[in-house]
Amino acid sequence: MFRYCLPRTRGRLRVAMAVLLLGVAAAGPAQQALMPPRADPLITRDPSGWLQTSTPGGRIDKRNPFFRSLGSNGRSCNSCHRQENGWTVSAESVQQRFEATRGTDPIFRPVDGANSPLADVSTYAARAAAYSMLLERGVIRVGLPMPANAEFTLTKVDDPYHYASAKELSLFRRPLPATNLIWDTAVMWDGRETFAPFKPPMDAGIDMEDIRASLASQALHAILGHEQAASAPGSDVIASIVDFESHQFTAQYFDDGAGRLNEDNGMGGAAILAQQKFWVGINDALGNAPTTEPFDPRVIRLFDDWRDPDPSFRFDSRVWARAAIARGQQLFNSMRIEITGVAGLNDATGRAVIHGTCGTCHDSPNIGNHSVGAPLNIGIADASRRTPDLPLYTLTNLRTGEVVQTTDPGLALRTGKWADIGKFKGPNLRGLAGRAPYFHNGSAATLRDVVDFYDQRFHIGLSEQQKRDLVAFLSAL
C-alpha cells in the first residue's frame, strides 16, 4: 500500500534533479531515447515517455478561465487537472506540490482536499496528516448525501476521519481527465453530470449539444464546489471553459523503450486520436449499437503492424519494445475473460458467465471507454478490498433486509437503487501513463497493479510475460 513519507520524497526529488543535470551535461546516445523529438509545449514528460495534447490552435490557451481562480480559495480547474498528468493529477505530482509549498498550494484546501473538512491544517505536520489521502492516492473527497426515497438506508458509518454521515458521505475519488471529453457517454465516475440523455445519432459524430450541456453543468458545480465561489460565474465563462476542454485530445506520443508511437505505421499520439471516428453506441458488444455492424473485438488497433519485428532491425531495441506493445494490444483485444458477478452486465444480460475480453467493457474503438453509458460494478469498492484508510458504509435494503458494505456506493447515491451499489463508469483509456494511480479510488498505484487486479478478479491466469506486455501496451496509449 502507499505510505506518504516526507524524507523519502525529498531524497527522490534530489536524485531526479541530479539525473536531470547529468542528462543535460552528457546527452549521449543512451540519453537520446529520453529526449522528446523536438521542444514542443504540447508534449510533456511522464514516467514512461512523453505525453501529447493536441488542440485545434496548436497551443494551449493559458488565458482561458480554466486556468483562472474563479472562486474564493485560490483554486482553478488547473489545480486538479494538469496537462502533464493527462489533465488530472498524479499522486506523485501532488506530493511534489506539497513539498514545494509546504502544503499550501490551492489544491490543499480543507473543503475537499483534506480527509475531513474539519481537519487541523495549522502546521506542516498537521497538513501532511490532514491531506494524506490526496498525497498517497491523488484523491479528492467528494461529499454526497443519501438520496431521498432510496431503496436502502445507511445503517453504519465507519469513517477513519470521523466526518461522514447520511447527510454527507465522504467518497474519495480521482479527478477524471479533462481531455478526450467529446467521447464521454457518462460525465463523472457515477455519471451524475450526464445532464442530457445521450441520443444515439445514426451518422458518425457525437451530438455535441448533449455533451456540452453536461460539461457546462459540471463546470458550474466545480466552480461553486471545488473553487468555493459565492455565486455562479457568467455563462460566457462556462462556455469558454467547455470550449477549451472539449477541444483537446491527449495520448502518449513517445515511449522511452519504443520511441515515437506514430512511426512505422504506429497510430499513437494525440494528433491521430483527434481524428478518431466515434458515435454513441459504436462497436457496443451488448446490442446497443445503433448500426448493424457486428461487434469487432479488435477494439484498439494502434499497433497492428508492430507485431513481427523485421529481423534486419534486430539490433534496434525499439523494435523489441514495439513488439511487446503489439503483443499487449493483442491480449487486450483477444484474451478470453470469463466475466462473472459484474452488476450492470451479467444481471442486465441475464448471463451468469460472459465469455468476454477487456474490450467487452472498454468497447469504443481506440478510445477505450464504454460507447454507451454503462455503469458497472467490477468490485473496486467492495468491502473485501477495503483498506483502513477508506471509510466503510453499511447499507441495508429496506424491502429485503439484505446488508451490503461498500467504500463507495457509486451510482446508487444518485438513483437510490439497490442494484446500482458500487457501479462506476469505465473511463477513457488514453494518456494513462501520466495519471497514476488508477480506478475511482486510486487503489491501483501502477498499471501493473491494474493488470494484477484483473488477473485475480477474473481468474485469468496471466503469465509474467503477458502481464509485462499488457503494461507496455497500456503505457503506450
Ligand code: HEC
Ligand atoms: C479540487 C480538485 C478539482 C478541481 C479544482 C476541479 N476538478 Fe474537475 N474533477 C475533480 C474530481 C475529483 C472529479 C471526479 C469526481 C466524481 O466523479 O465524483 C472531477 C471530474 C471532472 C470532469 C469529468 C470528466 C469525465 O470524464 O467524467 C470534468 C469535465 C472536470 N472535472 C472539469 C473540471 C473543470 C472545468 C473545473 C474548473 C471549473 C474543475 N474540473 C475543477 C476534481 C477537481
Ligand code: HEC
Ligand atoms: C467487466 C467490465 C470490464 C472488463 C472486462 C475490463 N474492465 Fe477495465 N474498467 C472497467 C470499469 C467499470 C472501470 C472503472 C472501475 C472503477 O474505478 O471502479 C475500469 C477501469 C480500468 C482502468 C483504469 C482507468 C483509470 O483511469 O483509472 C484500466 C487501465 C482498465 N480498466 C484496463 C482494463 C484492462 C487492461 C482489461 C482487460 C485485462 C479490462 N480493463 C477489463 C470495466 C472493465
